[in-house]
Amino acid sequence: MATSARDPYEVLGVQRDADETTIKKAFRKLARELHPDVNRHDPDAEEKFKEAAEAYEILNDSERRALYDRYGHDGLRSGGYAPNFEGFGSISDLFDAFFGGFGGGVGGRAAGPAQGRDVAVGAEITLADAAEGTSVELSFEAVDACEVCHGNGAKPGTPIVTCERCGGAGVLQAVTRSPFGQVMRQMACDVCGGDGRVPSEPCEHCDGRGREVRRRTLRVDVPAGIGDGQRIRLSGRGHAGERGGPPGDLYVLVRIAPDERFLRDGDDLVTVLDVPAPVAMIGATMTAPSLDGEVEVDIPAGTQPGEVFVVRGEGMPRLRRSGRRGDLRVVVNIVVPRRLTRDQRKQAEKLADSMTDENVRTDESLVGKLKRLIGAA
Numbered sequence: 001m002a003t004s005a006r007d008p009y010e011v012l013g014v015q016r017d018a019d020e021t022t023i024k025k026a027f028r029k030l031a032r033e034l035h036p037d038v039n040r041h042d043p044d045a046e047e048k049f050k051e052a053a054e055a056y057e058i059l060n061d062s063e064r065r066a067l068y069d070r071y072g073h074d075g076l077r078s079g080g081y082a083p084n085f086e087g088f089g090s091i092s093d094l095f096d097a098f099f100g101g102f103g104g105g106v107g108g109r110a111a112g113p114a115q116g117r118d119v120a121v122g123a124e125i126t127l128a129d130a131a132e133g134t135s136v137e138l139s140f141e142a143v144d145a146c147e148v149c150h151g152n153g154a155k156p157g158t159p160i161v162t163c164e165r166c167g168g169a170g171v172l173q174a175v176t177r178s179p180f181g182q183v184m185r186q187m188a189c190d191v192c193g194g195d196g197r198v199p200s201e202p203c204e205h206c207d208g209r210g211r212e213v214r215r216r217t218l219r220v221d222v223p224a225g226i227g228d229g230q231r232i233r234l235s236g237r238g239h240a241g242e243r244g245g246p247p248g249d250l251y252v253l254v255r256i257a258p259d260e261r262f263l264r265d266g267d268d269l270v271t272v273l274d275v276p277a278p279v280a281m282i283g284a285t286m287t288a289p290s291l292d293g294e295v296e297v298d299i300p301a302g303t304q305p306g307e308v309f310v311v312r313g314e315g316m317p318r319l320r321r322s323g324r325r326g327d328l329r330v331v332v333n334i335v336v337p338r339r340l341t342r343d344q345r346k347q348a349e350k351l352a353d354s355m356t357d358e359n360v361r362t363d364e365s366l367v368g369k370l371k372r373l374i375g376a377a
């Protein structure tokens with residue numbers, strides 16, 4: 001490891017004759033600066049913190065320090081010493097073990113208000129609803145303050161008293177062994193959960209927890225133009241917080257059911273119009289489906305397969321831009337008639353026989369034709 005090569009005195013920034021207190025102070029200061037939780041912008045912070053911890057581990061132990069002073073890192077290695085962070089799941093555990101839950105890391109739950117978690121709920125709507133804007137009624141389960149005790153966990157009318165286990169401090173001190181020797185760590189009191197106060201008679205409705213899972217129903221407005229997979233955030237509508245903490249948020253994941261008439265492409269809608277080949281030859285006005293019903297589309301004589309006609313403003317409304325709408329793109333599918341009657345066949349034969357080069361001449365390039373046919377235009 002490259003980090004073990006640095007001089008521990010240099011790492012901690014102390015003199016070679018520094019005493020125990022100075023070394024401890026230097027490490028504490030450095031560790032606070034380097035703690036990964038306060039250095040998210042610095043990807044090297046964790047490595048630097050490990051390096052500092054390692055340096056401290058060497059200098060804080062008089063035997064190791066003497067070994068290092070005489071023989072350097074090689075002396076430590078040949079003496080069987082290797083940095084030992086075993087038993088710590090993460091750097092933040094290591095930090096907590098030393099500082100006793102500084103910053104509320106994973107090592108010990110910090111007592112105090114905690115924000116409630118977020119809730120995610122799905123809602124499926126139709127494309128027409130997405131175009132109009134709608135409101136959906138949601139039903140979901142979430143943690144709420146108990147409706148009988150209003151969250152304090154006490155049977156109504158009974159007092160709340162100081163927790164005997166922690167003496168009202170809300171935290172317990174525990175001594176654990178670590179690479180730095182014995183360290184004190186704090187954890188939230190397991191009786192009062194950090195409150196320092198407990199109900200003398202627990203609320204029967206929630207068993208003194210103060211919280212219960214309840215089914216809620218909520219009507220949520222879905223704005224016109226919303227897209228499939230978009231989320232609506234309702235601040236403060238998630239799980240209730242703990243010990244006076246704020247509630248979490250509610251996220252509504254909007255799914256739009258497939259529509260058999262349209263595909264959606266951003267704010268545009270795409271539909272396919274079947275045009276019989278003879279109609280495409282002579283041209284006609286046809287109707288295509290639109291969100292509001294139908295629209296007329298002019299199919300000019302000589303329309304080719306895959307041609308696209310754009311009907312402006314017949315697409316989806318643009319989200320949060322009232323009055324603005326995308327377009328409807330009508331893709332022409334030329335249908336070649338099948339199962340002809342004898343008479344139809346005769347007419348087709350006659351037409352086929354009359355074809356000239358002029359009828360089928362095109363100045364479209366190969367790429368142009370392909371783009372039209374596969375819809376890449």
Ligand SMILES: [Zn+2]
Pocket residue numbers: 146147148149150151153154203204205206207208209210211
């Ligand atoms: Zn209750």
Ligand SMILES: [Zn+2]
Pocket residue numbers: 163164165166167168169170171189190191192193194195196197
């Ligand atoms: Zn307690």
